[in-house]
Amino acid sequence: MQDENHIIAERRAKLAEWRRSGQAYPNDFARQNTAGKIADLYDARTRDELADSPVEVSVAGRIMLKRVMGKASFITIQDLSGRLQVYVSRDQVDETTYDAFRRWDIGDIVGAVGTLFRTRTDELTVRCTEIRLLAKSLRPLPEKFHGLTDQEQKYRMRYLDLITNEQTRFTFAVRSRIVQSIRSHMVAHGFLEVETPMMHPIPGGATARPFATHHNALDMNLFLRIAPELYLKRLVVGGLEKVFEINRNFRNEGISPRHNPEFTMMEFYEAYSDYRQLMDFTEGLIRHSAREALASECFEYQGRTLDLGRPFARLTIVEAIRRSHPGYGVAQLGDPEWLRDRLRALAVDPPHGAGLGALQLLLFEETTEADLWDPTFIVDYPAEVSPLARRSDRDPEIAERFELYIAGREIANGFSELNDPEDQAARFLEQARAKEAGDEEAMYYDADYLRALEYGLPPTGGCGIGIDRLVMLLTDSPNIRDVILFPQMRPE
RNA sequence: GGGUUGGUAGCUCAGUCGGUAGAGCAGUGGACUUUUAAUCCAUUGGUCGAGGGUUCGAGUCCCUCCCGACCCA
Numbered sequence: 390m391q392d393e394n395h396i397i398a399e400r401r402a403k404l405a406e407w408r409r410s411g412q413a414y415p416n417d418f419a420r421q422n423t424a425g426k427i428a429d430l431y432d433a434r435t436r437d438e439l440a441d442s443p444v445e446v447s448v449a450g451r452i453m454l455k456r457v458m459g460k461a462s463f464i465t466i467q468d469l470s471g472r473l474q475v476y477v478s479r480d481q482v483d484e485t486t487y488d489a490f491r492r493w494d495i496g497d498i499v500g501a502v503g504t505l506f507r508t509r510t511d512e513l514t515v516r517c518t519e520i521r522l523l524a525k526s527l528r529p530l531p532e533k534f535h536g537l538t539d540q541e542q543k544y545r546m547r548y549l550d551l552i553t554n555e556q557t558r559f560t561f562a563v564r565s566r567i568v569q570s571i572r573s574h575m576v577a578h579g580f581l582e583v584e585t586p587m588m589h590p591i592p593g594g595a596t597a598r599p600f601a602t603h604h605n606a607l608d609m610n611l612f613l614r615i616a617p618e619l620y621l622k623r624l625v626v627g628g629l630e631k632v633f634e635i636n637r638n639f640r641n642e643g644i645s646p647r648h649n650p651e652f653t654m655m656e657f658y659e660a661y662s663d664y665r666q667l668m669d670f671t672e673g674l675i676r677h678s679a680r681e682a683l684a685s686e687c688f689e690y691q692g693r694t695l696d697l698g699r700p701f702a703r704l705t706i707v708e709a710i711r712r713s714h715p716g717y718g719v720a721q722l723g724d725p726e727w728l729r730d731r732l733r734a735l736a737v738d739p740p741h742g743a744g745l746g747a748l749q750l751l752l753f754e755e756t757t758e759a760d761l762w763d764p765t766f767i768v769d770y771p772a773e774v775s776p777l778a779r780r781s782d783r784d785p786e787i788a789e790r791f792e793l794y795i796a797g798r799e800i801a802n803g804f805s806e807l808n809d810p811e812d813q814a815a816r817f818l819e820q821a822r823a824k825e826a827g828d829e830e831a832m833y834y835d836a837d838y839l840r841a842l843e844y845g846l847p848p849t850g851g852c853g854i855g856i857d858r859l860v861m862l863l864t865d866s867p868n869i870r871d872v873i874l875f876p877q878m879r880p881e
Numbered sequence: 882g883g884g885u886u887g888g889u890a891g892c893u894c895a896g897u898c899g900g901u902a903g904a905g906c907a908g909u910g911g912a913c914u915u916u917u918a919a920u921c922c923a924u925u926g927g928u929c930g931a932g933g934g935u936u937c938g939a940g941u942c943c944c945u946c947c948c949g950a951c952c953c954a
Contacts, residue, residue, distance in 0.1 A: 395926060396891050396908055454918070461914035478914060495907075508915050532892040532906050534918050539892095541949055646951095736954080867951095879948090 396529045403492055404525045410489070418500035418523055421447040425470025427505070428513065436507040446515055448473060449500040449523060451552065454533060457491055463514075466499060467552075474514040475501045481518050489522070495533065496526035544876050560864045563682050564872055567860055568635060570681030571655055574674055580631040580657055585620035587613060587637070593838065594618030594777070596830040597640040600650075613639035618777065618851065621658050622806060623841045625849050633657035635856065646868040647798060650877050653856040662850035663805040664789045668766050671793060671801050671852055672701045675764075675859065682863050690796050690865055693762065701764040701793070706746075706753045709767055713760045728752055742823075746771020746786055761794035770804075776816040776832055778804035800859055803852030810842035 407413050427446060431439070450466035450473070461478035479487040481503070493499065502519040531537040536553035543550040543557070550557045572582065590609065592599035594616030602611050617634050624632050635655045642648065659667070679686050679697050686698035704712065707722050721727045728748035732739050735755050739748055750771060761767075770790040772780050778788035790804035807813050817834040824831035860872040870876035 394891055399908065454916095456916045456919045457913095458916070458919080459913040461916085463916045463919080465917080474917080476915075480914075506915095508917090510915080510917070512915090512917075514915085529891050529907055532894095532918095534906070535893045537892080539949085540951095 397527055400494060400525065400527045400529075403494070404527065407489075407522065407525060413522075414524055415521065416523075418449060418521055419447060420449040420500060423470040424448065424450065424466070424468050424473035427473060428471065431505055432513060434505075434513075436511070439505050439507060443504040445502070445504050447500070447502045448475070448515060449498065451526075452493065452495050452497050452499060453530075455493075455495050460487075462491070464499070466501070474508075474512055475499075475503070475517055475520070476506075476508070476514050477501075477517045477520055481516060482520055486520065490520055493522055494526060494529075496528070496530045497522055498524035498526070541878075544870050545878055545881070547874050560860075560866060560872060561874065563864050564860045566682040567678050567863060568653075568856065570678040571674065571854075571856075572635065574677050575633045575655075575657060578631070578670075580633045580659075581629055583621070583624060583629070583632050583634055584636065585617045585624070585634060587639075589614045591833045591835050591837070593832055593835050594620075595638075595640075596774075596776075596832060598642055598829055600639050600641045615640050616654070616853070617656050618853070619835060619838045621656055622846060622849065622851065623838070625658050625660055625806075626841045626844055626846050630660035630847070631658070644877060646870075647858065649857065649869050649873055652869070652873075654853050655856055656851065656853040658806070658849055658851040660847040660849045663848065664768075664791055664803060664850055667803045667805075667850040667852045668701070668703065668768075668791055668793075671803060671854065672764070672766075674854070675793075675795075675800070678859065679863055688863070688865070690862055691867060693796075695762070695796060695862065697764060697795075699763070701766055703766045703768055703791075705769045706749050706767055709761065709765065710749070710753050710757050713757045722749060722752075740828075744771065744773050744786070747774055750774060758794060758799075759797040762796055764793065764795045766791045766793050773819075775804065776820050777807055777813075779807045779809075780812070796862055798858055798861075799855070800862075801852055801854045803850065806846065806849040806851050808842065808846035808848060810839055813842055814839055 404413060427448070431444060448466065448468070450468035452464050453467045453472065454465035456463045460480075461476065464475050464477065465472050466475055477487065477490055482490070500521045500523050501515055501517050503515040503517040506514055506516050508514050531549060531553050537543055537546075537549050543554075551561075576582065588602070588604075588611040590611060592612035592615050594614070595618070597615045599612035599615050602613065603609070604611055616638055617636065621632055621634060633655060635653065637651050638654050639651050640648075641650065644650065659670075662670075676686055676697050679688070687694065687696045689695070707719070710717055710722060711719070723745065725745050725748055728745070729739055732748065732751055732755065737751055737755055739751055743751070753767070768791045769781070769787045770778070770792070772778070772786055772788045775788035775790050778790045781787040781789050788804060791802075792799050793801035807816070817832065817839070820832040821834045824833070857869050857872050860866070861869060864872060866872050
């Protein structure tokens with residue numbers, strides 16, 4: 390940790406001196422206006438109009454730029470809404486204040502009262518009659534022109550990134566709008582927002598390794614949830630026919646540009662719906678959030694155009710593979726031996742028990758997934774890798790399941806829910822066997838969930854949407870850490 | 882785990898063939914009553930990621946390690 394250097398020492402000395410003059414951290418300054426609001430309201434006023442009918446404002450913010458001249462100075466302050474120039478002259482504020490002001494630093498928080506005017510270059514500016522130091526900043530800000538560029542520092546000290554980088558502020562404002570748009574869309578469609586446990590006695594609803602913790606009073610092991618799915622479906626059993634939850638999931642796995650150990654998911658369930666209707670709804674929801682957040686369905690992602698306005702494609706796994714690799718024949722893709730050879734050639738070791746569908750899926754993930762730039766629903770997942778999804782009536786080896794890919798990334802995963810308690814029991818048994826055979830990601834046998842299913846889950850469709858990944862798309866962010874305020878980092 | 886690339890002042894970065902460690906910003910002192918990344922003059926500030934080696938001499942060359950970033954798995 391870079392610490393006490395001469396700059397900090399000088400600022401501490403200034404603070405010590407400032408304390409002697411009274412309350413160094415006052416909280417009685419009444420801010421009445423923000424920079425953005427002032428620009429909205431008065432940017433159209435001419436110099437003469439401002440002179441003829443003076444507008445008094447009271448603003449506050451952080452000093453970002455400072456231009457001190459002999460007896461008059463300019464500072465640029467920044468608040469949540471933007472920047473504003475403030476003019477401080479010895480004629481308007483008293484001499485003591487002006488002399489003190491000259492010693493304030495970039496990064497300090499100030500409050501200013503005055504009237505609006507236009508400078509020679511026509512910039513809307515506050516002519517101060519009063520200026521106060523509200524909070525001393527002891528640490529120097531990053532270089533004022535380049536800002537903070539070190540990626541690691543941006544993640545570790547997000548506040549500094551937010552102070553200095555407008556793009557970062559924009560990204561998180563858009564994130565908020567996206568979440569808000571999803572929430573309002575769900576509510577408008579009659580869904581009930583719920584909160585289900587984050588601590589699960591049995592981690593379920595996904596295939597992933599959990600974080601473990603312990604409840605002392607109950608002397609009981611608990612797991613941070615890897616998915617809310619099984620609880621949300623219990624609610625549908627309970628008659629809450631349309632529910633959704635926007636919340637964190639935790640998966641004890643690797644960190645990558647697309648993976649953070651905790652990430653945000655929106656899951657929703659609708660009784661008497663199925664995976665086909667879910668695809669329609671999901672498509673509409675994603676389009677809606679793009680429109681609300683960006684005012685457009687068409688935008689650039691990493692230098693390439695993404696158009697969410699056009700209908701999303703729907704392809705089976707085999708169709709998708711053949712589209713991006715026309716050299717692979719239908720017969721080959723239906724031949725487990727050929728698939729195994731192919732995968733091994735790609736340095737993938739297929740699990741022993743993997744069936745045809747699982748092998749096709751592995752090949753898809755290996756060769757095709759990353760090429761799916763335009764929004765594409767991949768359908769007909771193998772039942773063996775979909776232990777909570779309903780089997781297809783036309784082929785019991787296939788589940789009524791889809792995943793949505795955009796820009797080469799999985800954004801959503803949904804299916805017709807498995808509501809046959811006996812089939813579910815059989816699938817849990819299969820998972821339990823796989824776990825015993827060493828598959829750490831396999832699911833646990835969840836008797837409590839089965840009991841709920843035995844009371845009767847109506848035919849239901851459910852879907853999860855990765856919020857972080859959606860935000861990445863809509864903010865043109867290459868790394869999931871860019872859309873999570875405090876991403877997980879290695880200890881310093 | 883592999884590849885590429887980086888770690889030099891608080892920040893952003895230069896540093897040539899191995900020969901006394903630099904600039905801009907920030908800071909400090911001074912000038913300046915309409916500046917715009919203000920300007921002008923002066924100036925403080927360095928364990929060059931760590932350790933070892935080669936050498937008369939290492940920020941620079943060699944070896945090992947640590948910590949990042951990006952790409953791949």
